[in-house]
Structure formats: structure tokens, C-alpha cells
């Protein structure tokens with residue numbers, strides 16, 4: 001891990017901070033109440049060039065990489081975590097294309113995303129296939145030259161606002177390892193429609209909907225990579241790239257909650273003194289600050305591992321997603337505690353951070369799944385520890401392999 005935060009990442013973080021301070025924070029409550037897509041914010045993000053951050057230069061982006069993406073998500077989420085994910089989901093939707101698209105597909109689909117002219121969504125989860133995404137039921141069947149997609153996806157973030165949908169479907173139900181393929185579906189294609197629009201606890205600035213595919217017909221030009229059977233592999237690689245983004249959302253969220261809590265603690269007086277002078281409040285602030293900083297640097301380390309093609313990226317991505325999102329929940333809950341009764345009220349900005357935090361522990365793999373991923377990878381790494389066996393007494397009641 002040579003570079004952690006490049007000059008480009010710092011630059012794009014600063015650009016995002018300027019937009020977040022000027023536009024996002026003043027509008028955060030409005031869109032939380034309205035639960036509508038914030039087009040006025042989307043236009044500002046596009047004008048600032050932020051949708052090109054993670055897209056390679058060859059396809060109209062800035063090629064600034066995943067650490068830069070994380071810096072942007074962090075700054076936006078510090079002002080409004082809902083806007084953080086409204087932006088980051090475009091990276092999630094376009095990663096499969098960057099990872100596996102054909103040259104023609106990349107040239108066609110990526111430049112309008114980089115300019116913020118087209119938005120994209122990621123359709124993996126279904127009603128009966130969440131953590132077990134491989135158990136999906138949406139089918140794509142070859143009929144002549146076309147693929148015909150039938151099924152329903154659940155929880156499509158950006159659904160309705162997006163112009164493009166990366167859709168995973170079963171193409172070979174008999175195969176164990178090559179069952180699933182990914183397709184690009186465009187808004188307006190016959191058979192594609194938006195179903196239920198969810199009414200959510202948090203991240204209310206971004207729509208989350210059901211997407212329905214009722215005989216959507218696409219050619220091989222819309223089959224990701226032009227080859228069937230690699231969809232599951234590409235979806236897992238996509239999650240390795242995207243989980244640092246969710247973790248960055250959590251870090252920004254936690255920092256935003258800490259900012260308000262710290263300020264409030266220095267202004268609110270009880271017993272004739274600011275509450276920040278009480279040691280139990282200081283203990284909370286110190287704990288929050290240390291955890292936010294630890295989470296932040298773990299996110300940068302994981303994002304940097306993606307940028308450098310590090311082979312340990314799966315474990316690091318799961319670790320940062322798990323750790324940062326637990327920190328976000330804890331820090332935002334403590335921030336409400338520091339605000340006391342006012343923190344519980346909707347006319348104060350702090351309860352929104354706590355509501356927004358909860359989903360970060362659930363989506364892009366619930367944290368129980370992250371821990372499974374971490375443990376599986378750790379156990380694989382155990383073979384490199386064999387040289388330590390000589391220090392472990394062999395008379396213990398353990399059946400060591402020969």
C-alpha cells in the first residue's frame with residue numbers, strides 16, 4: 001500500500017466539501033421531509049464534475065480512483081448521508097461496466113454517467129434473495145438474438161431517477177458457478193417499470209424502489225462483457241470496490257454527527273457550566289473522535305487497496321464496511337445523547353444522522369455477512385502462520401493435522 005490519499009483524492013474531497021457546505025447541508029432537512037430525489041443537488045454535483053471521479057479518463061471521467069470517490073462520499077455524507085448514497089450508488093451501478101464491460105459498452109454507457117447526464121442503479125437484491133443474492137429468481141432467456149428478462153428486483157436505490165440499470169439475472173439455472181449474467185437495461189425499454197416506492201427510516205433524499213422486468217428484450221450489446229455466466233463473479237468484485245464507499249458514507253455521517261455534538265456541548269450550559277466541561281461528556285466526545293479517525297483511515301486503506309489491485313481487498317473492504325458502519329451507528333447515537341431531549345426532536349439536525357446510520361449496517365451486505373467474509377479470508381490466511389506451530393505446545397487436547 002504505497003499511496004493512501006493522493007493529491008487527486010484531496011482535490012476532489014475539497015470540491016465536494018465546497019458543494020456540501022454551499023448546497024447540500026442547507027437542503028438536507030428539506031429532502032429528508034419531502035423524500036424526493038434532490039435534482040437541484042444532483043445538478044450541482046454534475047456541474048462540479050463529481051460524477052466523473054471514479055470513471056477512467058478514457059471514458060470521459062477523471063480517473064481519480066476509489067480513494068477519491070471515498071473522499072467525495074465522505075464530504076457529502078458529512079452534510080447529508082442521504083445525498084452521500086444518492087451520489088455513491090452511481091459508482092456501484094457503473095463498477096460492473098468498468099470491471100467487465102466490452103470496449104463498445106464502456107464507450108457507449110460510461111461517458112454520460114461521468115458527466116452526470118445519466119444516472120445508474122444496481123439491481124442485485126430480490127424479495128427472496130438478499131444476503132443470499134445467488135438465490136435470485138429473475139431469469140434472462142435467449143430467444144433468437146435477444147435475451148428476454150423476467151422478474152422483480154427489490155430495494156433498487158436511485159430507481160426511477162436513474163436512466164440505466166445494471167440487472168443481474170439467471171441465464172443458466174443448471175450451472176453451479178456460471179448461473180448468473182448481468183445486463184444493461186435502459187429506462188423506457190418496453191416491459192421495464194418501477195413498482196413500490198419505499199417509505200424509509202433514513203436516507204430519504206434517495207428513492208429506493210422495486211424494479212419490474214416483464215419481458216424486457218435486450219441484445220448481446222446489453223449483456224455485460226458480451227459473455228453469459230460471469231455475473232455473480234462480477235457482482236462480488238463490484239462489492240469489493242463499492243464497500244469502501246458505504247464505509248466512507250458512514251465515516252462522513254459519523255463526523256457530521258460529531259461536529260454538531262461537539263459544537264452543542266460547548267454551547268449548552270447546565271449546572272452553571274458548558275456540558276463539555278463534564279468528564280462523562282468528554283469521555284463520549286473522545287471515544288467518538290478516536291473511532292471516527294480509526295474508521296476513516298481503515299476506509300482509505302481499503303480504497304487504496306482497490307486502486308492498487310491488492311489481493312487482500314475483499315477482507316479489507318469487508319472490514320472497513322463493518323467497522324465504519326458500526327462506528328456511525330454508535331457515534332450518531334451518542335451525538336443524540338449529547339443533545340439530550342433536543343436531540344430527539346425533528347427540528348434539530350441530529351436525529352436524522354441516527355436514522356440515516358442504521359441502513360449502513362444493512363446494505364451492500366449486512367454486517368453479519370461482512371464478518372463471515374472477514375473470517376473466511378482470515379482462515380485462508382492461517383496457512384501462512386504454520387511457522388509459529390513450534391511455539392504451541394502439542395500436548396494440549398487438540399487433534400492437529402499430520
Ligand SMILES: Cc1cc2nc3c(=O)[nH]c(=O)nc-3n(C[C@H](O)[C@H](O)[C@H](O)COP(=O)(O)OP(=O)(O)OC[C@H]3O[C@@H](n4cnc5c(N)ncnc54)[C@H](O)[C@@H]3O)c2cc1C
Pocket residue numbers: 089122123124125127129130131132154155156157158200208359362363364365366367368369372
Ligand atoms: C434502503 C435500502 C437500499 C438498498 N439498496 C440496494 C440496491 O441499490 N441494490 C441492491 O441490489 N440491493 C439493495 N439493498 C438490499 C440490501 O443489500 C439487502 O437488504 C441486504 O443485503 C440484506 O438482505 P435482506 O434485507 O434480504 O436481509 P436477509 O438476507 O433476509 O437477512 C436478515 C438478517 O439475517 C442475517 N443473515 C442472513 N444470512 C446470514 C448468515 N449466513 N449468517 C448470519 N446472519 C445472516 C442478516 O445479517 C440480517 O441481519 C438495499 C436495501 C435497503 C434496505
